[in-house]
Amino acid sequence: MAERERRHVRVAVIGSGFGGLGAAVRLRRQGITDFVILERADAVGGTWRDNTYPGCACDVPSHLYSFSFAPNPEWPRNFSGQPHIRAYLERVADTFGLRDHLRFRAEVLSMRWDTEALHWEVETAAGPLTADVVVSATGPLSDPKVPAVPGLDTFPGKVSHSARWDHDDDLRGKRVAMIGTGASAIQIVPAIQPDVERLTLFQRTAPWVLPRADRKITAAEKWLHSTFPATRAARRGLLWGIREMQVSAFTKRPDELGLIEFLARNHMKKAIKDPVLRAALTPDYRIGCKRILLSNTYYPALAQPNVDLVAAGLKEVRGSTLVGADGSEVEADTIVFGTGFHVTDLPIAQRVTGAHGTTLAEEWKDGMSALRGASAAGFPNFLTIIGPNTGLGNSSMILMIEAQLNYLADFMRQLDVLGPKIALDARPSAVQEWNRRIQQRMARTVWNTGGCDSWYLDKNGRNTTAWPGTTAEFKKITRQVDLAEYAVLRPPAGKPADRPAGPRTEVAA
Numbered sequence: 001m002a003e004r005e006r007r008h009v010r011v012a013v014i015g016s017g018f019g020g021l022g023a024a025v026r027l028r029r030q031g032i033t034d035f036v037i038l039e040r041a042d043a044v045g046g047t048w049r050d051n052t053y054p055g056c057a058c059d060v061p062s063h064l065y066s067f068s069f070a071p072n073p074e075w076p077r078n079f080s081g082q083p084h085i086r087a088y089l090e091r092v093a094d095t096f097g098l099r100d101h102l103r104f105r106a107e108v109l110s111m112r113w114d115t116e117a118l119h120w121e122v123e124t125a126a127g128p129l130t131a132d133v134v135v136s137a138t139g140p141l142s143d144p145k146v147p148a149v150p151g152l153d154t155f156p157g158k159v160s161h162s163a164r165w166d167h168d169d170d171l172r173g174k175r176v177a178m179i180g181t182g183a184s185a186i187q188i189v190p191a192i193q194p195d196v197e198r199l200t201l202f203q204r205t206a207p208w209v210l211p212r213a214d215r216k217i218t219a220a221e222k223w224l225h226s227t228f229p230a231t232r233a234a235r236r237g238l239l240w241g242i243r244e245m246q247v248s249a250f251t252k253r254p255d256e257l258g259l260i261e262f263l264a265r266n267h268m269k270k271a272i273k274d275p276v277l278r279a280a281l282t283p284d285y286r287i288g289c290k291r292i293l294l295s296n297t298y299y300p301a302l303a304q305p306n307v308d309l310v311a312a313g314l315k316e317v318r319g320s321t322l323v324g325a326d327g328s329e330v331e332a333d334t335i336v337f338g339t340g341f342h343v344t345d346l347p348i349a350q351r352v353t354g355a356h357g358t359t360l361a362e363e364w365k366d367g368m369s370a371l372r373g374a375s376a377a378g379f380p381n382f383l384t385i386i387g388p389n390t391g392l393g394n395s396s397m398i399l400m401i402e403a404q405l406n407y408l409a410d411f412m413r414q415l416d417v418l419g420p421k422i423a424l425d426a427r428p429s430a431v432q433e434w435n436r437r438i439q440q441r442m443a444r445t446v447w448n449t450g451g452c453d454s455w456y457l458d459k460n461g462r463n464t465t466a467w468p469g470t471t472a473e474f475k476k477i478t479r480q481v482d483l484a485e486y487a488v489l490r491p492p493a494g495k496p497a498d499r500p501a502g503p504r505t506e507v508a509a
Contacts, residue, residue: 006129007129007130010132010133011034011135012038012122013027014038014137016089017044017048017137019046019385019404020039020385022067022137022398023405024101036103039104041104043090044102048085054191055187056081056184057080057081058080060395060396061078062085063232064240064243065080065398066088067092067398070096071236074226077214077217078213079294105126106124106126107124108123108348109351110122110123118491119132119381120381132381132415133381133382133411133412135383136348137386138347138348139385139386140343140346142341143342144163144339144340149315149317150315150317151316151319157332160337161338162336169334171195175197175200176198176200176336177200177314178202180204181205181206185338186207188338189301189302190301199307200322200330201309202312202313202322202324203310203311205453206284207291208261208264208283208288209267209295209299210267210293210294212294212295247395249288249446250393250445251445251446254446254449261287271303272299273303280311281309286450287450288446289447290450292394313325320332344455354376354380367458368389368458369388370387370389372478373386373400373474376431378428385405385408389465389467390404390474393466395471399471400474403474407481421491422489424488425489427485430485430486442466447463448463
């Protein structure tokens with residue numbers, strides 16, 4: 001028999017990206033310091049730590065893609081690159097004193113709700129613990145998805161995913177196959193094209209691409225924003241307001257997006273002179289149905305003589321030969337998958353077992369749903385940051401994260417008001433009604449009516465990813481917890497109501 005210590009904390013936060021660090025800051029501002037941040041890697045940053053591919057950058061302006069409570073007047077560009085965003089998150093961890101709460105290499109292996117003790121039993125790679133409340137901030141863009149391509153195991157060269165870039169694989173002079181045409185691919189293609197011998201892009205669906213209004217932020221601007229914070233706030237407010245005004249076209253009147261399609265086509269024509277290639281790169285669905293991409297270099301790269309486009313998905317691999325769905329064959333030395341992430345089938349959901357003995361993945365087998373994007377029925381004191389139907393198609397996810405942090409703060413306040421050792425469990429009727437209203441509104445959005453098959457949709461064709469409204473509306477409806485939407489759970493009769501005081505030792509085989 002071996003002894004091990006099972007520490008108890010008030011809150012366990014899973015993940016140290018924007019959502020996890022934001023949750024930690026908000027807890028500290030609430031006066032809650034008894035928490036840990038469980039991170040499976042050895043550094044903070046989330047998707048901005050993991051994605052290190054050439055050209056990696058954000059497609060949301062920097063002054064909007066940052067916390068309102070942690071402004072950064074020193075952003076180097078309108079659209080900052082991965083190293084600067086990751087450095088920003090490191091500074092957030094330092095500025096707000098989060099280092100002592102971080103537990104690296106502590107991947108959550110399993111979680112189970114204890115219905116008698118009213119807390120979560122959490123098993124991690126760094127040891128077990130219990131927590132009154134768990135905040136899952138693993139994010140939807142954290143676990144890469146690689147399609148099951150027949151014969152892929154026969155490929156003799158390097159195979160990687162954009163989110164797990166192989167920096168040991170020198171692509172200079174090689175024949176590279178890029179699979180996918182999403183947000184990562186349109187940054188990778190122009191970044192590696194000048195160095196490779198041949199680049200073949202397998203395009204299952206052509207993306208809509210608009211110009212990227214990127215430039216260096218001048219020293220004068222940085223000085224102004226540092227010296228007069230109101231100018232920085234005004235810049236952020238302008239960026240936010242412009243995007244809020246665009247929402248109705250995405251969510252209510254997709255036909256109004258025709259002008260944007262015209263601009264995108266014109267953007268393509270400037271770089272792609274070959275009418276055959278231009279036709280292959282022209283999407284056959286309404287703009288906005290898939291995420292609109294921004295790039296000034298993608299189309300010029302595709303027009304270069306060492307680039308080939310296969311306007312079909314990858315069907316199979318035969319050794320070093322890649323076969324497209326159209327029957328075309330190409331030789332490659334390296335394969336890079338830019339095929340997205342497990343968004344509608346979050347891996348963490350398989351590791352969370354709720355009050356009824358079922359996992360979150362089992363409860364979500366017909367589609368994800370959570371009250372106000374945060375609480376799933378049957379999973380007490382468990383909140384998700386960037387949960388179901390909180391995604392955006394045209395603005396900054398940091399705005400949605402901060403709204404959910406408000407909800408987290410009020411959730412903790414409600415627990416304190418209700419008394420010691422209390423849990424809140426979303427009522428199934430409340431979750432169902434919330435989801436019904438979301439799906440009703442979703443029916444007329446461009447994501448559902450635009451004629452595409454996107455990662456916003458789950459295997460059943462339901463949009464369980466996007467938010468069909470403005471960020472201002474979401475902020476308003478997540479300002480406070482409505483206790484009528486929750487069942488209040490108390491300790492069983494005869495059980496003590498006090499929380500465990502400090503670590504306890506238990507015996508394990």
